[in-house]
Amino acid sequence: MVIDTQGLSFNFGSQPVVRALSLQVPEGSIYGFLGPNGAGKTTTIKLLLNLLKTDQGSIHIFGKELKSNRIAILSEIGSLIEQPAIYSHLTGKENLLNRALLLQVAETRVDEILELVQLKNAANKKAGKYSLGMKQRLGIGLALLSDPKLLILDEPTNGLDPNGIIEIRELLIRLVSQHNKTVFVSSHLLSEIERMATHVGIIDHGELLFQGSIADLQAISQPQVHIEVENTVDAANFLIKQGFAVNEINDDHITVPYASKTQMAEINALLNRNNYPVFSIHKTQKDLEKLFLDITQKA
Amino acid sequence: MKGFILSFRSEFYKTRKTAAFWSAIILPLAICILLFFGFFSHSDNLAKQSGAALWFQFSGAILGVMGSLLLPMLIVFIAYSVNNIEHKAETWKTLFTLPISKFSVYSAKYLYALFLVIMCLALFLLFTLGFGNLLAVVKPTLKFNEYHMESFLAQIYFKLLLSSLGILSIQFLLSLLFRDFLKPMGIGFAATIMGVILAGTGWQYAYLYPYSHAMLTVKSMHAAKGGSDQAMPQLAVDLFTKDIGVSLVLAIGVFVLGYFIVLRKSVK
Numbered sequence: 001m002v003i004d005t006q007g008l009s010f011n012f013g014s015q016p017v018v019r020a021l022s023l024q025v026p027e028g029s030i031y032g033f034l035g036p037n038g039a040g041k042t043t044t045i046k047l048l049l050n051l052l053k054t055d056q057g058s059i060h061i062f063g064k065e066l067k068s069n070r071i072a073i074l075s076e077i078g079s080l081i082e083q084p085a086i087y088s089h090l091t092g093k094e095n096l097l098n099r100a101l102l103l104q105v106a107e108t109r110v111d112e113i114l115e116l117v118q119l120k121n122a123a124n125k126k127a128g129k130y131s132l133g134m135k136q137r138l139g140i141g142l143a144l145l146s147d148p149k150l151l152i153l154d155e156p157t158n159g160l161d162p163n164g165i166i167e168i169r170e171l172l173i174r175l176v177s178q179h180n181k182t183v184f185v186s187s188h189l190l191s192e193i194e195r196m197a198t199h200v201g202i203i204d205h206g207e208l209l210f211q212g213s214i215a216d217l218q219a220i221s222q223p224q225v226h227i228e229v230e231n232t233v234d235a236a237n238f239l240i241k242q243g244f245a246v247n248e249i250n251d252d253h254i255t256v257p258y259a260s261k262t263q264m265a266e267i268n269a270l271l272n273r274n275n276y277p278v279f280s281i282h283k284t285q286k287d288l289e290k291l292f293l294d295i296t297q298k299a
Numbered sequence: 300m301k302g303f304i305l306s307f308r309s310e311f312y313k314t315r316k317t318a319a320f321w322s323a324i325i326l327p328l329a330i331c332i333l334l335f336f337g338f339f340s341h342s343d344n345l346a347k348q349s350g351a352a353l354w355f356q357f358s359g360a361i362l363g364v365m366g367s368l369l370l371p372m373l374i375v376f377i378a379y380s381v382n383n384i385e386h387k388a389e390t391w392k393t394l395f396t397l398p399i400s401k402f403s404v405y406s407a408k409y410l411y412a413l414f415l416v417i418m419c420l421a422l423f424l425l426f427t428l429g430f431g432n433l434l435a436v437v438k439p440t441l442k443f444n445e446y447h448m449e450s451f452l453a454q455i456y457f458k459l460l461l462s463s464l465g466i467l468s469i470q471f472l473l474s475l476l477f478r479d480f481l482k483p484m485g486i487g488f489a490a491t492i493m494g495v496i497l498a499g500t501g502w503q504y505a506y507l508y509p510y511s512h513a514m515l516t517v518k519s520m521h522a523a524k525g526g527s528d529q530a531m532p533q534l535a536v537d538l539f540t541k542d543i544g545v546s547l548v549l550a551i552g553v554f555v556l557g558y559f560i561v562l563r564k565s566v567k
Contacts, residue, residue, distance in 0.1 A: 046392070046566070049396045051395055051566040052566070053563070053565065071399070079393075082389075085388055085392060086388055086390075087313060087384065087388045087390065088387075088388060089317060090316070094312075097312070098309055101308060102399065103397070104305065142393075
């Protein structure tokens with residue numbers, strides 16, 4: 001495990017923000033850390049970077065205890081927390097050069113990064129004059145500068161346009177698949193995580209509600225039978241009378257929990273026989289968006 | 300040690316284009332140029348005076364404002380600026396996630412502020428001597444070349460530096476803790492005014508109050524200078540007085556305290 005926390009807790013005053021969090025981030029994964037705003041994502045990230053003092057529990061990164069190996073661990077991490085930390089009176093390039101000086105990285109690396117995050121043309125412009133998306137890209141560039149083994153990014157696509165979001169996503173996927181990095185990325189948008197993450201942790205009110213691979217997440221979503229039928233309300237009432245549960249009634253379709261193939265055939269036959277012509281019938285997975293809402297609302 | 304040097308170099312890199320850095324250079328230059336032209340245009344009246352009197356007037360004009368208000372306010376401003384650059388850019392979190400010890404980051408920042416103060420005082424000394432000698436060249440009627448007070452001025456500026464260390468530590472810590480402009484500047488300004496009053500009225504315990512130290516240093520110089528301008532005054536600077544002792548103890552004490560606060564403080 002690249003990140004391994006046990007029973008991690010943190011309070012702001014008397015208010016618990018993170019409760020008994022046990023994160024397991026495997027090497028070579030893109031770990032999507034999902035949760036609504038205010039769920040405790042940024043606090044968790046600050047705990048992982050030793051910016052906040054852990055009240056309870058332990059943090060191991062690269063198999064080493066964080067507090068006693070702080071500098072060795074931090075030298076392998078690149079991070080972006082909340083809005084990017086940028087000196088607005090310096091140019092984009094100077095921001096990178098300053099960090100390169102601190103991290104003892106060669107200046108040629110700065111040009112590579114400018115190219116990578118597509119800021120080459122704006123390199124000599126004051127960072128204060130950058131757009132939100134450019135600042136975000138510079139922040140990601142700063143995190144990548146030392147070529148770290150682990151990237152911790154807090155909402156990295158905030159403020160980016162669709163093209164920017166796709167670029168960052170592809171960059172992260174490339175870093176993991178070709179350069180053997182591990183990425184821990186937080187977001188409040190499931191759709192974003194769904195497209196790139198290999199592993200997911202869902203947090204709400206400081207508690208971890210789910211953790212596992214994307215496939216695990218999909219597996220716990222209950223399959224449904226999606227039935228396109230004329231007169232959905234009557235058809236639904238008919239099915240309920242026949243002893244079926246109906247989850248959803250829409251203008252053009254109804255959904256019923258999936259049990260088996262024969263159950264699907266039975267429903268099809270019943271509806272057709274009783275003058276509810278079926279236009280289509282198929283099995284679907286509950287979409288993750290709904291699942292995410294279900295998981296976070298249950299808590 | 301490497302972390303400290305890297306942090307110190309980065310401090311210079313970050314601030315080299317800011318008002319904090321340039322004010323430490325421009326302030327002494329501007330004040331000395333102003334005085335230069337003041338003496339230059341009134342050279343007819345000043346020609347009657349002895350070299351010693353000229354030097355005392357020339358350097359004393361600077362040291363007077365320096366001790367009362369300029370030096371403490373400059374320190375308040377420098378301490379504020381080197382910390383504000385991180386508050387403004389929200390970069391404390393990046394500084395403390397660098398693979399560099401917190402002590403290196405903290406002490407490099409403090410010593411960089413100290414470096415700016417030293418640079419400013421050294422330039423004041425250099426420009427005072429430089430422009431004084433320049434006056435002797437361009438206006439030979441002014442007898443600046445008849446008297447030398449380099450070593451005395453060097454000592455008094457060194458004592459001013461020592462007297463400012465206490466305030467530097469206090470202001471540095473205040474600026475580190477408070478991100479807004481008003482708290483450290485307001486506290487610093489009010490405390491300086493009080494210091495001037497306390498030292499000015501000759502309160503016997505003023506030496507315990509750090510914001511009085513610069514003023515006490517300048518006052519001690521007047522005492523050393525003695526009475527008449529014509530007689531060769533006794534030029535001696537008693538470097539290690541009680542107030543300097545208090546300043547040094549406070550400087551080290553508050554610096555250490557600040558480090559422990561940084562260690563325990565959560566980075567927002």
